[in-house]
Amino acid sequence: MARYDRAITVFSPDGHLFQVEYALEAVRRGNAAVGVRGTDTVVLGVEKKSAPKLQDSRSVRKIVSLDDHIALACAGLKADARILINKARIECQSHKLTVEDPVTVEYITRYIAGLQQKYTQSGGVRPFGLSTLIIGFDPYNEKPALYQTDPSGTFSAWKANATGRNSNSTREFLEKNYKETSGQETVKLAIRALLEVVESGGKTIEIAVMTKEGLRQLEEAEIDALVAEIEAEKAAAEAAKKAPSKDAS
């Protein structure tokens, strides 16, 4: 198969685009990211690798805003992400200029996915090595939205999804535990999902919450407090499981 993974525009005999699949592998090595949609809130959570002591952690923001009402998190090659994010930000403003309306979440997702696809069908370039999770509220309606794109250029809407490291187990957890939530409950669900694969603590998780008012990045202290709540709830649930069996006997 070695001959079929040189040029990106070449299919293999069994219908694979190997460069795209290798890009997906790069995504699988990236940091874990999770997105959860509620009825009035949508949340992004990203794993933060422990920062070297001398690094200014404020310059490493993993969840970025594309416009006042759209935010993005990604897993994979961060340098590629910067290029995509810049192009998407320009497109958000360009759309406002040409139709005097902010973009819908679906529109900007389609644009980013379209860019990612273009790089799988051009000469001399390689695909972007990242999958994105895009959250936001459409203008004029109060419904939150969550979308995911991947290096092949496909995109779809999700109620909750995970990408990056251990995304399969995170997604399984979400499938088992997802229910329609609102406000703080949505945030806690996102943190619980992320805690499946990340060691707990405000130092290792970054959370951003989008409501129709806008985006809010949670402080370390807030995240620590929520994590503590979740741990307490888990302990209570454990105790409750043991207690009935005691009463029964």
Added chain:
Amino acid sequence: MKLDTSGLNSMVPLYGAEEDSEESILSVPSSFQLPRTTDFDGFQKKAVQMVKPAKGTTTLAFIFKEGVIVSADSRASMGGYISSQSVKKIIEINPYMLGTMAGGAADCQFWHRNLGIKCRLHELANKRRISVTGASKLLANILYSYRGMGLSIGTMIAGWDETGPGLYYVDAEGGRLKGKRFSVGSGSPYAYGVLDSGYRYDMTIEEAAELARRAIYHATFRDGASGGVASVYYVGPDGWKKLSGDDVGDLHYLYYPVTASPVDQEMSEIPVS
């Protein structure tokens, strides 16, 4: 500004292009011969005036409580010659948006049709209708890129979208104005007189239509370049609907019926003695 030829392109993407390449298929020449004259600006003005057909027409549109009324005459003139009395000056861009025609008929028809295509593509791509704001902006941007090249268009885009009734004036100089009342064309001063004095926000649809009809009639009465049939359209939440198309000659006798006037001094036979 580079010509916006997106309305004329086929939908085939360029091979291997990730950025827009510097040389496009239709590149504007970077230099051209200047005419041999001392007064270049005056020459340019005269040249533009020569190709620019006068906007001999009356069109008007206004927003009121129930929606938008759009109305126009139907005369086409070439100087002093009336070339047609039955021109359709209200163009149906799509079932919920109308455009009016003033200036060059071909320019207006082509670019309105082109705008209709773009609106439909927007609908298909984004699964929702384009707003009147967006549609008027698309048209204004295209017209701006052809600025100075002799397009003659003075149009109003009227429609109903998510935010309610919308009315914009767009012209070939690249201007775009949002407003509640507009009249465009050589007969517009006369139409404005009637429209502005009779306008109230809370009229019924029939009252508003009658106001528009009267305004067009009065414009056709005084302006030689306007005449023919006064059409009135209404745009509401369910789209546009043609309300009436009356010959302005008939309207004249409707508004000012001929009554036998008593003669001051009768002519009587003087008896010849």
